[in-house]
Amino acid sequence: MCILSCMKRKLPTSCPSCQKELIAERLRCEDCGTGVEGAYPLPKLAALSQEDQEFVLRFIEASGSLKEMARLMRVSYPTVRNRLDEIIGRLGHKDEISEGESRET
Amino acid sequence: MRPDEHRRSLWTWLFNPFVYVAGAKSLLIGVVVILVAGFISSFNDTRLGGTLDLRPGQVVPLWFSLSRGIVGWLSLALVLFIFGKLISKTSFRTVDILGTQALAHWPMLLIGLAGLFPPSRHILEYSKSGVVDPDVLLSIGVGKVILGSLTLLSMLPATCLMIALMYKSYAVSCNVRGGKAIATFIVGLIVARVLAIAVTIGVWSHVG
Numbered sequence: 001m002c003i004l005s006c007m008k009r010k011l012p013t014s015c016p017s018c019q020k021e022l023i024a025e026r027l028r029c030e031d032c033g034t035g036v037e038g039a040y041p042l043p044k045l046a047a048l049s050q051e052d053q054e055f056v057l058r059f060i061e062a063s064g065s066l067k068e069m070a071r072l073m074r075v076s077y078p079t080v081r082n083r084l085d086e087i088i089g090r091l092g093h094k095d096e097i098s099e100g101e102s103r104e105t
Numbered sequence: 106m107r108p109d110e111h112r113r114s115l116w117t118w119l120f121n122p123f124v125y126v127a128g129a130k131s132l133l134i135g136v137v138v139i140l141v142a143g144f145i146s147s148f149n150d151t152r153l154g155g156t157l158d159l160r161p162g163q164v165v166p167l168w169f170s171l172s173r174g175i176v177g178w179l180s181l182a183l184v185l186f187i188f189g190k191l192i193s194k195t196s197f198r199t200v201d202i203l204g205t206q207a208l209a210h211w212p213m214l215l216i217g218l219a220g221l222f223p224p225s226r227h228i229l230e231y232s233k234s235g236v237v238d239p240d241v242l243l244s245i246g247v248g249k250v251i252l253g254s255l256t257l258l259s260m261l262p263a264t265c266l267m268i269a270l271m272y273k274s275y276a277v278s279c280n281v282r283g284g285k286a287i288a289t290f291i292v293g294l295i296v297a298r299v300l301a302i303a304v305t306i307g308v309w310s311h312v313g
Contacts, residue, residue: 076127078201082280085195 013047021047044091052087059084120269123205123277132200135207138214139178143171145217169309174210176304181271181297182206188289189279197279205274212267216260224253268294 015022024040045053062068069080117124123131147170186202219225227245245253272290276282281289 075124076131076201076277078127078197078205078277078280079124081195081197082277085280 010050011042011046013042048087048090052090055083055087120266121273121277122208122270123274126208127201127205127278128198129200129204131208132204135178135204135210136175138211139174139207140171142210142213142217143174145214145221146170146174148221169312172308173305174213176308177297177301178207178210180301180304181293184293184297184300185275185279185290188293189275189281192285192289193279193281195280201278202274205278206271209267209270209274212263212270215263219256219260219263222253222256224249225256226253228253228257 013022014020022042024042026035026037027040028035045056048056058072059069062072066077066080066084070077073080126134144167147167182203185206186199189197189202220229224245227249231245271294272287275290275293276286
């Protein structure tokens with residue numbers, strides 16, 4: 001649950017001015033204060049909404065089982081599957097889900 | 106649960122229950138609903154079944170009344186399954202389209218029960234004769250005629266609800282939406298209706 005509680009503040013991933021993708025320029029160690037500078041691209045998952053990120057984390061916690069996700073979320077199997085397909089689409093993998101691969105685990 | 110969430114949840118249960126229930130569970134509940142509705146319709150001499158088929162009809166054996174509902178359900182499920190395979194960008198389970206389509210028939214119970222209401226039965230009997238005779242209507246009684254007519258009119262929103270549920274079932278199970286989904290659903294309803302009539306006539310002529 002720590003993972004979920006750490007996600008209260010959404011990491012901005014796009015520029016508020018021109019909407020282009022942001023990159024991390026400076027990272028800092030909270031323990032000793034050492035800073036590192038560079039140009040680090042943000043992970044793709046960070047571009048998802050907070051709700052979608054929570055869904056992905058729960059999905060991983062459920063060992064990738066849609067049936068288990070449906071049970072935990074108290075919704076039907078196709079509802080969970082459709083939500084996952086939407087997220088896959090947002091991540092830009094539309095072609096992969098159109099190949100009809102089965103995700104009935 | 107907050108009151109607005111509770112209300113929203115009730116609304117979803119009524120108009121889109123497939124968000125919460127699908128697969129084998131909906132299949133089991135749906136088949137029971139279709140059989141019970143067919144059983145009820147065998148009492149009130151209404152043709153309740155096929156794909157969107159409701160009208161006064163002749164008395165038929167119980168097995169035929171039950172099979173009509175099953176044929177109607179399977180016809181639409183089969184046609185929408187094929188359309189879903191054609192237009193959906195994602196994979197889906199057969200049991201979901203079968204189960205949710207079966208569960209979408211639950212308003213048939215309301216329709217069947219409305220037909221059992223005594224004033225409604227008088228109107229159904231009257232309409233079966235096919236003759237417009239005010240004297241017959243007056244013999245039934247003005248109060249009963251109004252009450253029966255209102256009850257039968259209530260079947261209209263129940264039928265609309267059933268169509269809406271059938272569409273929602275298609276949209277959720279096959280993960281389709283938009284104009285393409287609506288168009289294929291309408292065509293699917295027509296094709297399934299023709300298919301159901303053909304199968305029903307075939308069964309009736311073969312056995313009867």
